[in-house]
Amino acid sequence: MTHQPTGQATAAARLLGLLARDLAPDRLTTDPAATAPYATDRSGARPDGQPLAVVHAEHPDDVRTTLRHAHALRVPVVPRGAGTGLSGAATAPEGTLVLDLARMNRIVELSPDDQLAVVEPGVITADLDRAAAAHGLRYAPDPASAAISTIGGNIATNAGGLRCAKYGVTRDSVLGLDAVLADGTVIRTGRRTVKGVTGYDLTALLTGSEGTLAVITAATVRLRPIPVATATLAAYFSSFAAAAAAATAITAARIEPAMAELLDGPVLAAIDGAQDSNLRARGAALLLVQCDGAGAAEEAAHVARVLEGRAASLDITGDPVEAEALLAARRLALPSLERLGRPLIEDIAVPRSQLAEAVRSIEAISAAHGVPVFTLAHAADGNLHPILVIDPALPDIPEAAWAAASDIFATALRLGGTLTGEHGVGTLKRQWLADELGPDTLALHHRVKSALDPHNILNPGKAI
Amino acid sequence: MTHQPTGQATAAARLLGLLARDLAPDRLTTDPAATAPYATDRSGARPDGQPLAVVHAEHPDDVRTTLRHAHALRVPVVPRGAGTGLSGAATAPEGTLVLDLARMNRIVELSPDDQLAVVEPGVITADLDRAAAAHGLRYAPDPASAAISTIGGNIATNAGGLRCAKYGVTRDSVLGLDAVLADGTVIRTGRRTVKGVTGYDLTALLTGSEGTLAVITAATVRLRPIPVATATLAAYFSSFAAAAAAATAITAARIEPAMAELLDGPVLAAIDGAQDSNLRARGAALLLVQCDGAGAAEEAAHVARVLEGRAASLDITGDPVEAEALLAARRLALPSLERLGRPLIEDIAVPRSQLAEAVRSIEAISAAHGVPVFTLAHAADGNLHPILVIDPALPDIPEAAWAAASDIFATALRLGGTLTGEHGVGTLKRQWLADELGPDTLALHHRVKSALDPHNILNPGKAI
Numbered sequence: 018m019t020h021q022p023t024g025q026a027t028a029a030a031r032l033l034g035l036l037a038r039d040l041a042p043d044r045l046t047t048d049p050a051a052t053a054p055y056a057t058d059r060s061g062a063r064p065d066g067q068p069l070a071v072v073h074a075e076h077p078d079d080v081r082t083t084l085r086h087a088h089a090l091r092v093p094v095v096p097r098g099a100g101t102g103l104s105g106a107a108t109a110p111e112g113t114l115v116l117d118l119a120r121m122n123r124i125v126e127l128s129p130d131d132q133l134a135v136v137e138p139g140v141i142t143a144d145l146d147r148a149a150a151a152h153g154l155r156y157a158p159d160p161a162s163a164a165i166s167t168i169g170g171n172i173a174t175n176a177g178g179l180r181c182a183k184y185g186v187t188r189d190s191v192l193g194l195d196a197v198l199a200d201g202t203v204i205r206t207g208r209r210t211v212k213g214v215t216g217y218d219l220t221a222l223l224t225g226s227e228g229t230l231a232v233i234t235a236a237t238v239r240l241r242p243i244p245v246a247t248a249t250l251a252a253y254f255s256s257f258a259a260a261a262a263a264a265t266a267i268t269a270a271r272i273e274p275a276m277a278e279l280l281d282g283p284v285l286a287a288i289d290g291a292q293d294s295n296l297r298a299r300g301a302a303l304l305l306v307q308c309d310g311a312g313a314a315e316e317a318a319h320v321a322r323v324l325e326g327r328a329a330s331l332d333i334t335g336d337p338v339e340a341e342a343l344l345a346a347r348r349l350a351l352p353s354l355e356r357l358g359r360p361l362i363e364d365i366a367v368p369r370s371q372l373a374e375a376v377r378s379i380e381a382i383s384a385a386h387g388v389p390v391f392t393l394a395h396a397a398d399g400n401l402h403p404i405l406v407i408d409p410a411l412p413d414i415p416e417a418a419w420a421a422a423s424d425i426f427a428t429a430l431r432l433g434g435t436l437t438g439e440h441g442v443g444t445l446k447r448q449w450l451a452d453e454l455g456p457d458t459l460a461l462h463h464r465v466k467s468a469l470d471p472h473n474i475l476n477p478g479k480a481i
Numbered sequence: 482m483t484h485q486p487t488g489q490a491t492a493a494a495r496l497l498g499l500l501a502r503d504l505a506p507d508r509l510t511t512d513p514a515a516t517a518p519y520a521t522d523r524s525g526a527r528p529d530g531q532p533l534a535v536v537h538a539e540h541p542d543d544v545r546t547t548l549r550h551a552h553a554l555r556v557p558v559v560p561r562g563a564g565t566g567l568s569g570a571a572t573a574p575e576g577t578l579v580l581d582l583a584r585m586n587r588i589v590e591l592s593p594d595d596q597l598a599v600v601e602p603g604v605i606t607a608d609l610d611r612a613a614a615a616h617g618l619r620y621a622p623d624p625a626s627a628a629i630s631t632i633g634g635n636i637a638t639n640a641g642g643l644r645c646a647k648y649g650v651t652r653d654s655v656l657g658l659d660a661v662l663a664d665g666t667v668i669r670t671g672r673r674t675v676k677g678v679t680g681y682d683l684t685a686l687l688t689g690s691e692g693t694l695a696v697i698t699a700a701t702v703r704l705r706p707i708p709v710a711t712a713t714l715a716a717y718f719s720s721f722a723a724a725a726a727a728a729t730a731i732t733a734a735r736i737e738p739a740m741a742e743l744l745d746g747p748v749l750a751a752i753d754g755a756q757d758s759n760l761r762a763r764g765a766a767l768l769l770v771q772c773d774g775a776g777a778a779e780e781a782a783h784v785a786r787v788l789e790g791r792a793a794s795l796d797i798t799g800d801p802v803e804a805e806a807l808l809a810a811r812r813l814a815l816p817s818l819e820r821l822g823r824p825l826i827e828d829i830a831v832p833r834s835q836l837a838e839a840v841r842s843i844e845a846i847s848a849a850h851g852v853p854v855f856t857l858a859h860a861a862d863g864n865l866h867p868i869l870v871i872d873p874a875l876p877d878i879p880e881a882a883w884a885a886a887s888d889i890f891a892t893a894l895r896l897g898g899t900l901t902g903e904h905g906v907g908t909l910k911r912q913w914l915a916d917e918l919g920p921d922t923l924a925l926h927h928r929v930k931s932a933l934d935p936h937n938i939l940n941p942g943k944a945i
Contacts, residue, residue, distance in 0.1 A: 128832075128834070129733075130733065130832075130833070130834035131832040131833055131834050131835075132732070132833065133832070153735050154735075174678065175678045175682070177676055181676065185649075185653070186676060188682065188685070189649070189653065198925070202921050203921060204921055204922045204925055205919065205922055206922065208830075208897075208898070208899045209832045209897045209898070210830040210831060210833075210862070210863055210864075210898050210902065211830075211833070211862050211863065212641055212650060212830045212859075212862045212863070212864050212899075212902040212903055213830050213898075213899035213901065213902055214638065214639045214689045214901050214902065214903060214906075215899050215900045215901050215906060215910075215914065215917050215918065216906070216914070216917075216918050216922070216923075216926055216944075216945060217686060217689065217926055217929060217945070218639070218652065218682075218685045218686055218688060218689055219686075219922075219925065219926075219929075221652070221682045221685030221686065222681055222682055222683075222685065222686050222929075224682060225678045225681065225682055226681055230681075241737070242735035242736070242737060243735070245735075265594075268596070269593075269594065271617050271618075271706035271707075271709075272706070273705070273706060310774065310775075310776050310780075311774075311775075311776025311777075311779040311780045312774050312775025312776030312777070312779070313775075313776070315776070316775045319775075366672075366675075366676050366677050368594075368595040368597070368673045368674055369594070369595055369596065369674075369675070370592070370594035370595050371595075395676075398675050398676045399674050399675065399676070400674075400676050433672075433673045433674075434672070434673070434677075435672045435674050435676075435677035435678075435679050436679045437677065437678050437679050438674065438676040438678065439676055439678060440678070441678050442678075442679060442680070446679075450679065450680070453679050453680075454679065454680050455669065457666050457667060457668055458668045458669055458670065458680070458683075461662070461666075461668055461683065461933070462680055462683075464932040464933065465681060465683075465686075465929065465932055465933075467932065468928040468929055468931065468932035469925070469928065469929075480680075481680060481681070
C-alpha cells in the first residue's frame with residue numbers, strides 16, 4: 018500500500034504542478050538547498066521547516082498566476098523583497114510558498130516634472146534615490162537599510178528612517194499602488210497627484226500591512242527636491258540621559274530638524290571596536306542633528322544655542338562631505354553590532370517628551386535583567402531602538418533577553434507609546450500586539466484581513 | 482381597519498422610542514421644523530424628504546447608544562459636523578437619522594511638550610489652531626472653511642487647505658482616532674507618537690471615509706511649530722494660463738512653498754463686486770505664494786526670480802499683517818461667489834506638470850457649454866476648483882452645468898488626475914467614481930465597507 022499524502026501535502030504538490038505548468042521555467046525554485054535560505058530573514062528568526070518552493074516573479078502576471086492557484090488550493094504565500102526585515106515578517110515556515118519580488122526591479126518611470134516615480138517592488142531603495150538625484154530630486158524615506166532593502170519591503174513595513182522627522186515615513190511618500198489581492202484580482206489604489214480623496218485610503222491600508230493584505234507589483238512614489246543646503250551638528254554628552262534631554266529640548270524650542278539621531282555609549286564602543294574609531298572616548302552619548310533647506314544654517318545655529326551648556330562638545334558643519342563623515346557613525350552602528358552577535362532590535366516609539374524617561378527605563382531594565390542593551394534613537398520622532406545582542410552560539414533567544422524585551426514593550430505602552438515605530442510586528446512582536454491594540458480593535462483588524470484575504474493565505478501568522 | 486406601517490416605518494418608530502428612552506431628553510430632536518435644515522449641507526444638494534430625527538451627541542456613550550439601536554433596527558445614520566461639506570456627504574434623506582456631533586466640541590488635551598492635541602469631533606478647526614497658537618504651535622491643515630468647519634468633518638473628508646503644499650492634508654496630522662463602529666463597538670486607532678506601525682493603518686482608512694465606516698468621537702492630532710518667519714508674494718498675470726505656467730515653473734525650480742494659490746480673472750471680478758476691491762484691473766489672474774521657516778526670505782527671493790519676466794506685477798512682503806491682506810482675496814473668494822448664486826464647486830487634482838493644460842481645458846469646456854466657470858487652484862498641489870455658479874431660482878442644476886462638470890472630470894482623469902482633491906465624493910461625484918477607480922478596485926471598497934458596516938447603516942449612498 019502506498020503512503021497517502023495528507024490534504025495539505027496534496028495541495029502543495031498540486032500547486033507546484035500548476036506553477037511548473039503556468040510559469041516560465043526560470044521562475045520556480047523547488048530545490049531544497051536553494052529554497053532553504055528563504056526560510057528566514059535579517060531578523061534571524063527561524064521558523065520550523067522550510068518553504069515548499071520559491072517563485073521568482075518577473076512580471077505582475079507571475080504574481081497573479083501564483084496567487085490564483087495558491088488561493089484555490091489554500092496554500093499560504095509569503096511575499097518577500099530583499100529579506101532585510103527585522104521582525105520576521107518574511108520568514109517562511111514549512112508548507113509555505115515564497116513569492117520573491119526581487120527580480121521586479123525596474124524603475125518604470127521617473128517624472129522630474131511631476132516629481133514622482135513608478136517603480137517595481139524589487140527596486141533597491143538607494144537605487145531609486147540615486148536615479149532621482151540626477152534630477153535634483155530624492156526619495157525622502159531613508160531607512161538605515163536603504164542600500165540593501167527594496168521599496169516593496171519598505172512599503173510593506175511602512176519603513177521609517179533617519180530623515181522622517183521632517184519628511185515623514187514611507188507612507189507619506191507613496192501616492193498609489195498596483196497590487197494583487199489574495200485571489201489574483203488586480204487592483205490599483207491612489208493616484209499620481211499629491212492630493213486626492215476619491216475612495217478609501219487603500220494605499221495607506223496596504224502600506225505597513227506586512228504582506229498580509231495584498232502583493233504590491235508597482236508603486237507610484239513622491240520625489241522631493243534635494244535641499245539647497247544642509248547643516249549638521251555632532252554633540253557628545255556625559256550621559257545618555259543628558260543627550261536624550263537635549264534632544265527633547267530641541268523639540269521644545271520649536272525647531273524641526275530633518276534628522277536627530279542619538280547613539281548611546283555602548284553603541285559608540287561597538288562602532289569603535291569594529292571601525293577602529295575613537296568615539297566613546299569623546300562622550301557617553303552622541304547626538305547627530307541635521308537641518309536642511311534654505312534656512313539650514315540659521316536653524317543649526319538655533320540648535321547649537323539649545324545645546325550650549327548641555328553638550329560636552331559640539332561640532333557643526335555646512336559641508337556635505339564632513340556631514341557624511343559625522344553620519345557615518347550612525348550608519349555603521351548596526352553592522353558593528355552584528356559583529357558582536359545576533360542583534361535583537363527593538364523599535365519602540367514614545368511621545369517625544371518621554372524620550373529621556375524611556376532611556377532611563379531601558380537602562381534600568383538592562384541592569385535588572387543583567388542583559389546589555391545598546392540603544393540608538395531617532396530622537397526627533399521619539400523612536401528608540403534598544404538592541405539586545407544575542408550570542409550566536411545559543412540555539413534560542415535566552416529567557417532573560419525575552420524578559421528584558423517584554424519589559425521594554427511594557428515601558429513603551431506605559432509611556433503612551435507603541436511596540437514598533439518603523440520595523441513592523443512580523444512574528445517577533447505578535448505576542449504583545451493585543452496589549453497595544455486591545456481586543457476590539459484587534460478584532461477589527463481581523464475583519465479587514467478577512468475582507469481582503471478570506472482564506473488567510475497571505476503571510477498568515479504575521480503582523481496581526 | 483387601521484393603517485399598518487411598513488417595516489421601515491415600524492423600525493423608525495421603534496428607534497425613536499428607544500432613543501427617547503435611552504438618551505437624555507435634550508439629545509433628541511424630532512420636530513420636523515427643527516430637523517428640516519439637517520436634510521442638506523453647504524453643497525446645496527437636496528435629497529428627497531427629510532430625516533426622521535436628529536441626535537445631538539454630547540458624549541461617546543450617546544454615539545454608542547444611537548448606533549447600537551440603529552444597527553439592530555437597520556436604520557441608516559448620517560453623521561454630521563458643521564454641515565459645511567461641499568459634496569453632499571452630510572445630506573440626510575427621508576428615513577435617515579442624523580447623528581450631530583457639533584456639541585462634542587471640547588479640546589480634551591493640548592500637550593505643548595508632545596506637540597499634539599486630543600479633541601472631540603465638533604471642535605471648530607480654527608478654534609484648535611488658536612488654542613495651539615498660545616503655545617507657539619499650530620494645527621497645520623487649514624481648509625478655507627476652517628472658521629466654520631469641524632475637525633471631525635475635516636477628518637471625514639480628509640480636508641486639504643491652503644498650507645498643504647508643504648504640510649500635507651488632514652490625514653498627515655491625524656495620529657489616532659477614537660471611533661464607534663456601526664454596531665456600537667468602540668475602537669481606538671493609531672497612537673500618540675509621531676511614528677508607529679503596530680497593526681494596519683486604520684486611522685488613514687477612517688480618514689476621508691465620509692462617515693461610511695465609523696463615527697469619530699475623538700482625534701489625537703499633531704501640532705507643529707508656527708514658522709519663525711513667512712514671506713508672501715502676490716503676482717498678477719495677463720492670462721490664467723500664464724499664471725498656471727508660472728506656478729508650474731516654481732515647482733520645476735525645486736522650490737517647495739508653503740502655499741501657492743491661484744485665482745482666475747472671473748474670481749477676481751467676483752471678489753471686486755462683493756468687496757469693492759480693484760483686483761481684476763491689476764491682471765487676469767493672481768498667484769499668491771507663501772514661503773515659511775528660517776529660509777522664508779531666501780525662498781521667496783528665489784520664487785521672485787522665477788516669476789520675473791512672467792508676472793505683470795509682483796508684490797512681496799515679510800510682514801504678517803500685509804501678508805494677511807494679500808491672502809484676504811483668496812479667503813473672500815467663495816463668499817463672494819456665493820453672492821452670485823449657488824456655487825457648484827468642483828475639486829479636481831492633476832499631476833503638477835499638467836496644471837496649465839488643465840486650465841486651458843477648463844476654459845475650453847466653459848466656452849463649449851456656454852457655462853461661466855470661476856477657477857481657484859491650490860497650484861502647488863495641482864488641485865483646481867472650477868466653480869459653476871448656479872442661478873438659485875432654478876429648481877435643479879441645469880443640464881449644461883452637469884455636462885460641463887462631466888467634461889471637467891473627464892479632463893482630470895485624462896491628465897492622470899482625480900475627481901476630488903480634498904472635498905470628497907459625497908453624493909455629487911458618485912456617478913463618476915467607477916470611471917476613476919475601475920470595477921475591481923471599487924468592488925474592494927465595498928468589501929471593506931461590508932467588513933466594518935455589514936448592514937450598510939452608516940451614511941449609505943455616499944462616498945463609494
